Amino acid sequence: MDVLTHFFSLTGFGLVSWQMIVMWGVALVLLYLAVYRGFEPLLLVPIAFGALLANLPTKGLVNEPAGPVLSPGDGRVIEWKVGIGDQVTEGQTLAVLELVSASGTTRTEPLVSHAHGEVVSIPVSALNTVREGEVLVILYSKEPGGLYHYISQGIVLELFPPVIFLGVGALTDFGPLIANPRTLLLGAAAQLGVLVTFLCAYLLNFSPGESASIAIIGGADGPTAIFLSSKLAPDLLPAIAVAAYSYMSLVPLIQPPIMRALTTPAERRIRMRSLRKVGKLEKLIFALIVTVFCILLVPPASALVAMLMLGNFLRECGVVDRLVKAAQNEIINITTIFLGTSVGITMTGERFLQPQTLSIIGLGVVAFGISTAGGVLMAKLMNLFSKEKINPLIGSAGVSAVPMAARVSHIEGQKADPSNYLLMHAMGPNVAGVIGTAVVAGFYISTLGK
């Protein structure tokens, strides 16, 4: 009996909490939606599987390695609870800190160990002031960190989203946009939802960084949402990523009612002139212009814009076929697996099962809806001043869910006039929206980032 009890204590059963069980249900729902309903399976399957792993008592999967323990804020060390040579366990209190917030209020907080190990150095004595990020104590252990501690560095170090953008650029044809460059304005107008949602989130007492991270869901761009959230609101990253990818897959459901409500049957039947052919040199020049201009305008968006246009330049130059194939396939697929699972592995019950998760999901719908409306209304506005009319249905494709939003515009156009082919026209604002979302993200990082 003692042997059985001892064995049971070594298993993970005793570590299962109610939050974990609830999150198993959430992960199963996401897996069902992805596998059987086709909800953005490329990202939702890894995210959901990562969420399942995050809510199991794993060992050697997510643990951080021993090393320096940093101060979580400005303040001072009140009292040390350990000394040099002491063995500590993960979660053990190492010291008591008095931290000072930006507004001047003080709070007492324990300094908790992130790993098992031995205390080998305490550079800061008690009652000394400390700065955020300063090394307070150094732990040593032979055990390395878990698998996903290292893989997740791709998100922490902001590597994965730009690498995915390399693949996106290699897969994207900017020809329809170059042939009709005024559709850039539709891509810009479709960012309206991002900016309105920022205000709504701020009014709901989210911080500016959190509000921006929630609002970027309206851009319908997964890598950009993850890039911005990991910089400005890493704690909200799981909820934002799940909301962003879920709503991207719901574009065919969310957009059509808004498009029909804002357009008349006559407007939906507008035929647009066939697009001219765009040559290779023009596409190459476009890639260079966007790179230089956007980086000069919003330097914090450099990583996203540079990789997007690098991928596109590789595609259009036509002399690096192997590199293009790698970017379109192996690179983006590997990165997608690691990005998705790394996002999912942050979806612990403590983080996800919070009231603000529901707010994020609600605000995501608001962002999407207003972005759709923004694109459609901009097209109608442009028609007031333009001899060559734009079918306003393509305005909704400024929401950069490529190519789904363009397909939705095409299908709605076909319902009004079966012989009207809007797909290639809608691809213009669709890919313009990718550039627009990256510019918005860069703007938020430059104004709200540290």
Place this chain on the structure above:
Amino acid sequence: MAGFAVVMLSLASLWVLCEIVSRLFKRAAELPSKPGPQPQAGAEPAAPDAAGPGGEITAVIAAAVTATFGRGTVIREIRPPAPAPVNPQLAAWTLQGRLQHHTSHSLR
């Protein structure tokens, strides 16, 4: 709304840049091509192309034949009509055209 203004201005600027580039390309495409050697005075005009009409016209003719006679009709040869005195059928086409034009008006 500064963010909205930034993104609108930046993409509008990209639009302007793209328009400038596309106009440069259009202008380059419209530049007249080098003129070929002028025919000498008194030289006979080149004979009509005996090989038949170009690709587009062939496609149109094939479509018209299929629409009129149905699928499975085989076109063995397409050649331009000879002038009217040589080919009386050409006069007949012209006559038919005039007939249809005159009968399309209703006279009081």
